Amino acid sequence: MSTWLKFIICSAAMIYAGYKLSFYGNIISEKTHITKLLIGFIFLSVATSLPEFVTSASSITLIHSPDLAVGNMFGTIVINLMIIALLDLIQGSGPLLSEARKNHILSGGLTIILLGIVCFSTLLRSQLQIRLGIFGFGLENLLLVFIFILGIRLIFLSEKTNQISHSDEPKGSLLYAHISLKSVIAKFCLYFISIVILGIWLALIGEEVVSIMGWSESLVGTTFLALATSLPELIVSITALTFAVDMAIGNILGSNFFDIMIIPLSDFLFREGELLSHISITHLATLMLGIILTSIVIVGLIYRSRKSFLKLGWDVMAMIATFCVGGYFLIRLM
Numbered sequence: 001m002s003t004w005l006k007f008i009i010c011s012a013a014m015i016y017a018g019y020k021l022s023f024y025g026n027i028i029s030e031k032t033h034i035t036k037l038l039i040g041f042i043f044l045s046v047a048t049s050l051p052e053f054v055t056s057a058s059s060i061t062l063i064h065s066p067d068l069a070v071g072n073m074f075g076t077i078v079i080n081l082m083i084i085a086l087l088d089l090i091q092g093s094g095p096l097l098s099e100a101r102k103n104h105i106l107s108g109g110l111t112i113i114l115l116g117i118v119c120f121s122t123l124l125r126s127q128l129q130i131r132l133g134i135f136g137f138g139l140e141n142l143l144l145v146f147i148f149i150l151g152i153r154l155i156f157l158s159e160k161t162n163q164i165s166h167s168d169e170p171k172g173s174l175l176y177a178h179i180s181l182k183s184v185i186a187k188f189c190l191y192f193i194s195i196v197i198l199g200i201w202l203a204l205i206g207e208e209v210v211s212i213m214g215w216s217e218s219l220v221g222t223t224f225l226a227l228a229t230s231l232p233e234l235i236v237s238i239t240a241l242t243f244a245v246d247m248a249i250g251n252i253l254g255s256n257f258f259d260i261m262i263i264p265l266s267d268f269l270f271r272e273g274e275l276l277s278h279i280s281i282t283h284l285a286t287l288m289l290g291i292i293l294t295s296i297v298i299v300g301l302i303y304r305s306r307k308s309f310l311k312l313g314w315d316v317m318a319m320i321a322t323f324c325v326g327g328y329f330l331i332r333l334m
Helices: 003-032 036-061 066-091 104-128 140-165 181-210 217-241 245-259 262-269 283-303 314-333
Strands: none
Touching: 003 036, 003 181, 003 217, 003 245, 036 066, 036 140, 036 181, 036 217, 036 245, 036 262, 066 217, 066 245, 066 262, 066 283, 066 314, 104 140, 104 245, 104 283, 140 262, 181 217, 217 245, 245 283, 283 314
């Protein structure tokens, strides 16, 4: 079977599974009163992030390429953020971020903190030629994991507070009262596993494509592998948008938040020294682009402008312009 035929089959199956995953996630939200933000941030994003974890881990253990591993992760973060621009275009009824809850700012801000720590640690190693670890494991990973766990707790507490504050509001009619919660959870788990398997298969197909390109590992990881492993986020976010904006945005920002944990995992698997000491300095450009794009998303969530141009919000227009300029220089650097 040709690589492109496998790609089409995998993509078609993922579209179906992604729609079903979002559909049952929406039902679970109604029946359990878990907010759609949490459904997207935790459940959907975990399913769509696992392919990146597998791809980066295999890049370390099988190919022994730190640049491929981190390039995949950094590139995926940037591409995931640009899915917001596509969602805004698909929606077509005005700025998308003005309709999302401000609670997304918390996950976006935490992601910027984590990206900043990775960026600063990489810069220190490159410019000062110093060791920042023990037994070949970077100490910044301990900080990343700590902030990650703390961030999850803060997000849950924030959503719990939001649920309490809205508990007295009148509830709308239940759309899925006739469906049992037990069957919904079972089907959600089935499609959750399907998305993970299809995502991993897609990542392997992506590796087949990039193996014949002959470009630098940094560029291959940041572009082609990142595009392949971002397809689950794209499909699930588009289908989630049909049910709730917060579910779609939560999936994107949640995926980026979880993806940063690829750094500690890859560093643990990489036994030739501290991971960030063995990657190209050009990855800093991708990191900073991710920080800028996430910051624009946060500004859009705070300002909540209703103005648009060609049915796109001005915040999304700023993201597109930043991505185009930054992408051009990324390719030049790599």
